[in-house]
Amino acid sequence: MTPSLLRRSILVTALTCLGAAACGSSSANSNPGGSTGGSAGDSGGGGLGGDTGGVVVDGRLAEKYSEFFPVGAAVSAWHLENTASILEEHFNHLAAENAMKAGLVHPAEDTFNWDEADAIADFARERGMTMTGHTLLWHRQQPSWMFQGLTAEDPDSIEILKERLKSHIEAMVERYGDVVTNWDVVNEAISDDGSKVYRDEGSDWYRIFGSHEYIYWAFHYAKEALEAQEPGSSAGKLYYNDYNITLKVDQILEMLAWLEEEKGLKIDGVGDQAHYRIDWPPTSEISRAYDKILAAGYKLKVSELDVSLYNDYPSGSFEPAPEVEFTPALEAQQAARYGALFELFRSYAPDLTSVTVWGITDDRTWLDNEPVSGRNDHPLLWNDDKQPKEALRAILDF
Numbered sequence: 001m002t003p004s005l006l007r008r009s010i011l012v013t014a015l016t017c018l019g020a021a022a023c024g025s026s027s028a029n030s031n032p033g034g035s036t037g038g039s040a041g042d043s044g045g046g047g048l049g050g051d052t053g054g055v056v057v058d059g060r061l062a063e064k065y066s067e068f069f070p071v072g073a074a075v076s077a078w079h080l081e082n083t084a085s086i087l088e089e090h091f092n093h094l095a096a097e098n099a100m101k102a103g104l105v106h107p108a109e110d111t112f113n114w115d116e117a118d119a120i121a122d123f124a125r126e127r128g129m130t131m132t133g134h135t136l137l138w139h140r141q142q143p144s145w146m147f148q149g150l151t152a153e154d155p156d157s158i159e160i161l162k163e164r165l166k167s168h169i170e171a172m173v174e175r176y177g178d179v180v181t182n183w184d185v186v187n188e189a190i191s192d193d194g195s196k197v198y199r200d201e202g203s204d205w206y207r208i209f210g211s212h213e214y215i216y217w218a219f220h221y222a223k224e225a226l227e228a229q230e231p232g233s234s235a236g237k238l239y240y241n242d243y244n245i246t247l248k249v250d251q252i253l254e255m256l257a258w259l260e261e262e263k264g265l266k267i268d269g270v271g272d273q274a275h276y277r278i279d280w281p282p283t284s285e286i287s288r289a290y291d292k293i294l295a296a297g298y299k300l301k302v303s304e305l306d307v308s309l310y311n312d313y314p315s316g317s318f319e320p321a322p323e324v325e326f327t328p329a330l331e332a333q334q335a336a337r338y339g340a341l342f343e344l345f346r347s348y349a350p351d352l353t354s355v356t357v358w359g360i361t362d363d364r365t366w367l368d369n370e371p372v373s374g375r376n377d378h379p380l381l382w383n384d385d386k387q388p389k390e391a392l393r394a395i396l397d398f
């Protein structure tokens with residue numbers, strides 16, 4: 001860091017500390033916002049530069065976006081321990097990266113594994129943050145007991161599966177209904193094959209029901225469970241969540257019309273996972289999809305944002321590519337992309353109800369292992385050393 005940058009860093013550190021509930025260490029390389037609950041493992045949070053790179057940022061994300069939408073991050077127990085100060089400084093919304101998925105939280109019919117999900121929910125509650133409930137029904141990361149002993153398209157089996165789904169949803173809503181402001185009730189039920197609407201590929205839900213009817217039941221049970229807690233409390237909370245939304249928007253709208261017109265159940269909105277690439281999709285295509293969803297009378301949220309440096313993901317072909325070097329030029333290109341995306345998101349507020357980034361630091365991203373294991377990606381707002389990236393600066397600069 002140059003002396004002038006270091007001076008600016010110390011100045012911003014001092015200014016940021018003015019607004020913090022409690023400021024941590026005063027060393028120039030420590031978390032400037034201070035942590036009210038960071039653990040010993042926290043390696044510096046929103047540090048401003050230092051030996052490990054990183055840029056000077058001005059402002060705090062959630063505060064800066066307070067008039068637009070909550071800004072969230074998907075987290076695991078690891079993040080609570082290692083990035084607590086970043087979370088406290090920049091975010092006012094959380095999603096559990098995995099801990100609330102049925103396969104993890106509900107591994108056997110009579111067994112719940114609440115520990116990690118509770119830790120995340122308590123972290124949010126203690127800091128006045130809200131949460132996304134991710135996710136009540138998905139064809140992946142499901143526990144095997146859910147489908148055990150069931151026969152495809154058999155009426156008795158369908159009833160048993162409905163009961164299992166209902167009790168799972170009731171348990172989740174009862175435990176986290178106080179802190180969750182939007183539920184990903186159903187995740188990824190639309191087919192990747194544009195010639196049909198509903199995913200039958202790899203879905204035990206579709207296989208047992210013999211149709212997409214399960215989608216209705218998931219929303220119905222979620223709504224009932226929320227209403228049972230407090231009448232009216234389901235309002236605004238029921239979302240459908242998916243990826244490649246620019247490609248799937250018409251299929252999604254067909255599903256929403258089926259729910260609304262044939263099943264009499266209007267949900268609240270659509271989550272755009274937004275696992276984007278540095279060069280795809282163009283913001284004009286995102287806008288086109290968002291406009292269609294709004295015109296049909298639904299809200300939007302951005303639920304799993306990251307910006308991959310690689311270009312083979314959305315094709316689904318998952319061809320290995322040589323590992324890219326994260327050069328300053330590429331970092332600038334990614335920052336411009338993040339800046340353009342957030343400019344677009346701001347233009348949709350308040351119909352766009354939250355923006356959640358799928359992770360915090362580049363050393364912990366699912367994209368290091370997918371589509372190709374061991375290929376380093378850099379899709380997030382803090383770098384491998386937990387220092388702010390140009391992308392963070394870009395989205396704070398408006």
Ligand code: GLA
Binds near residue numbers: 097187243273304366
């Ligand atoms: C999907 C799911 C998320 C997560 C990502 C990959 O987008 O909705 O829960 O598993 O894939 O990490």
